[in-house]
Amino acid sequence: MVQISALDSTLNDVLSHTGAVLFYLLIWGLVFAGTALFLGVFIPFITGDSLLFGSGLVAASTGNINIVILVIGTGIAAFLGDQVGFLLGRHYGRGYLERHGGRRTQAAIIKTESFYRKFGWWSVVIARFMPWARVFVPVVAGVGRMNYYKFLSSNLLGALSWGVGLTLTGYYAATIPGVKSAAYIIAGVLITASIVVGFRTWRIDRAQRRTDAAAGDHERLPHPLTTPTPGA
Template sequence: MPAAALDQQLGDLLGATGIVLFYLIVWGLVFAGTALFLGVFIPFVTGDSLLFGSGLVASASGDLNIVLLVVGTGVAAFLGDQVGFLLGRRYGRGYLERRGGRRTLVAIARTESFYRKFGWWAVVIARFMPWARVFVPVIAGVGRMNYVKFLTSNLLGAVAWGVGLTLTGYYAASIPGVKNAAYVIAAVFIAASIVFGYRTWRADRRAGSEAATTAEFPGQRHTRDR
């Protein structure tokens, strides 16, 4: 859905529901996008366009508090991924396989590959990718990612995506071209993830080679270690 169309709909929603309910609907959609897998079915209504559009509405309306909006959005994004992670950790891959048909299974396979490549950074940059945003937290839970590591990556992702995109929408009305800042943020995280992902791949490959050598020539390794 184009941002302009969603912006208009959000503006109409604000007029029909009032301030408090508007906040709750935006935060609820952000939370449900990952926690309840709503993003699988309506990714644009629970993703980037929603955040950017809500920021635009806040800028045009004198009734909405942008600080409250961005803080609530960041918290909702953070909690949504936390729920997804805990579901994956508690119920495992079987839980994912029951969530949908072939399209969902293909998305799960892509996400597993994405997570294996980028690890910690996958949770951060997945925020900017509709299909990965939904599944990466659960895959991290299935893969038993260290909880503290997930907590930190989830927090950074929630701030960069939830707070960053909402503020981008808010300032877009007064600063032409500011929408591109969202893509700059995403590009920075993706570039960092590629660098660290490559280093992880090299380390894993080196470890695999050493393990193969040890298995084939155990005596030589023992002699070297002495």
């Protein structure tokens, strides 16, 4: 909650110093760069859920920001960001992913590939609400040669539910009587839900790795009927 409040204050300061046009461009640019330019790997908080929710709060607290313009631009930026990531993965392949980041990034890529295999079309939508997956799923989908039109539809739903949905949630949380005081709680629930989904996926992946490792060890053990007798 403290981080969301701080970001809300920062966005208000940005608006007061730059004006509405630059405020729009800043929000849209961060949303786009979060996935298209891998910026979300390094500063997920600044390019993720809290940014959208905070921008909605700012729009509700000032007459300078038009919420319709803000959400339309945010939705388009989110959509285009994932499209760029998908095309980069499709044209440059696995090598493009391997050139980005260190050990932690590579571990996130492996986790994302497993996540993509499990959820397929829905992975693009679900990933919007998971900081690590939001960055890598579009590229992994491109590397995996996901059907372009299937990706297009899942990306559109994800951009609407995440980019438009979270921004409107922040806006209405601050404007509906009796809800303003609960704005940060609503944001916390959304962000917590993202973390829970990510943790659940991590547990599934961990259990699967243990199962695979046990199966591998079993295959390597010599069969009792074929083990040679010492000295034979």
